[in-house]
Amino acid sequence: xxxxxxxxxxxxxxxxxxxxxxxxxxxxxxxxxxxxxxxxxxxxxxxxxxxxxxxxxxxxxxxxxxxxxxxxxxxxxxxxxxxxxxxxxxxxxxxxxxxxxxxxxxxxxxxxxxxxxxxxxxxxxxxxxxxxxxxxxxxxxxxxxxxxxxxxxxxxxxxxxxxxxxxxx
Amino acid sequence: xxxxxxxxxxxxxxxxxxxxxxxxxxxxxxxxxxxxxxxxxxxxxxxxxxxxxxxxxxxxxxxxxxxxxxxxxxxxxxxxxxxxxxxxxxxxxxxxxxxxxxxxxxxxxxxxxxxxxxxxxxxxxxxxxxxxxxxxxxxxx
Numbered sequence: 264x265x266x267x268x269x270x271x272x273x274x275x276x277x278x279x280x281x282x283x284x285x286x287x288x289x290x291x292x293x294x295x296x297x298x299x300x301x302x303x304x305x306x307x308x309x310x311x312x313x314x315x316x317x318x319x320x321x322x323x324x325x326x327x328x329x330x331x332x333x334x335x336x337x338x339x340x341x342x343x344x345x346x347x348x349x350x351x352x353x354x355x356x357x358x359x360x361x362x363x364x365x366x367x368x369x370x371x372x373x374x375x376x377x378x379x380x381x382x383x384x385x386x387x388x389x390x391x392x393x394x395x396x397x398x399x400x401x402x403x404x405x406x407x408x409x410x411x412x413x414x415x416x417x418x419x420x421x422x423x424x425x426x427x428x429x430x431x432x
Numbered sequence: 433x434x435x436x437x438x439x440x441x442x443x444x445x446x447x448x449x450x451x452x453x454x455x456x457x458x459x460x461x462x463x464x465x466x467x468x469x470x471x472x473x474x475x476x477x478x479x480x481x482x483x484x485x486x487x488x489x490x491x492x493x494x495x496x497x498x499x500x501x502x503x504x505x506x507x508x509x510x511x512x513x514x515x516x517x518x519x520x521x522x523x524x525x526x527x528x529x530x531x532x533x534x535x536x537x538x539x540x541x542x543x544x545x546x547x548x549x550x551x552x553x554x555x556x557x558x559x560x561x562x563x564x565x566x567x568x569x570x571x572x573x
Contacts, residue, residue: 288484305484306484306485307485308486310482319482323475323482326471326474326475327475329471330471330475333464334499336437336438336455336499337457337498337499338498344464344467354498355497357495357496358494358495360493360495361479361489362488363483363487363488363489364483364485
């Protein structure tokens with residue numbers, strides 16, 4: 264449903280003209296719930312300590328995916344609520360919005376979840392998330408010293424990511 | 433072809449007090465609808481915890497591949513949420529209108545016990561009328 268058949272390896276999506284920082288924070292999780300990356304640009308309020316925050320975020324996304332798969336009004340055959348869904352199985356949500364923030368979510372077939380929390384008026388960020396996944400593939404996965412499943416410590420990745428996210432409006 | 437698939441009303445504690453299903457496929461049985469409602473109540477609360485800034489009042493809109501979910505929370509804490517087709521316009525005003533119907537036909541009903549499942553005929557009738565006229569207006573364009 265949300266998987267990409269693009270021929271270009273790293274197509275850069277149209278970056279609309281922006282004025283500075285719009286993103287609050289970003290998370291990358293793997294299929295086991297390990298937080299591979301957490302970046303913060305603008306977060307005045309910290310409710311919980313980092314470990315609890317990551318766990319809560321992962322748990323929220325897991326449950327929301329389960330909820331959307333169950334609530335899907337189009338597919339007749341759905342699993343029971345609470346059964347873990349494989350990536351790509353069942354209907355999945357791509358964003359939710361509150362009055363103070365908008366959360367955009369993307370899950371790849373390998374179970375990598377990319378989450379970007381931005382200003383509530385942000386548009387559809389699915390293309391941007393795909394581009395970020397492209398950055399992850401280039402700088403992290405193709406790095407021979409990177410140990411899959413461990414937190415990302417690549418400077419190049421961080422810089423490229425920072426540059427790209429700051430340019431999203 | 434319905435623009436609106438279903439409507440749920442949850443009380444302050446997260447219990448389902450009203451459920452109306454207009455969809456054809458994907459009908460849920462009672463137990464599942466209760467579970468889904470409670471799950472939504474918790475998710476709504478957790479999303480407030482994860483906000484980067486102060487003053488978050490929970491999820492207003494959830495966008496998925498095949499549907500959108502619009503949620504409205506009244507001041508006392510009753511939540512109204514509707515599952516509809518993606519990009520359906522004017523759902524927020526529909527939810528506010530349903531809230532008005534709720535206050536008129538449910539809360540002002542002297543036999544209705546607060547926080548209990550809604551069994552008010554007038555509410556059902558007016559709700560169906562509102563959804564129907566909405567459907568005609570949306571599809572008639």
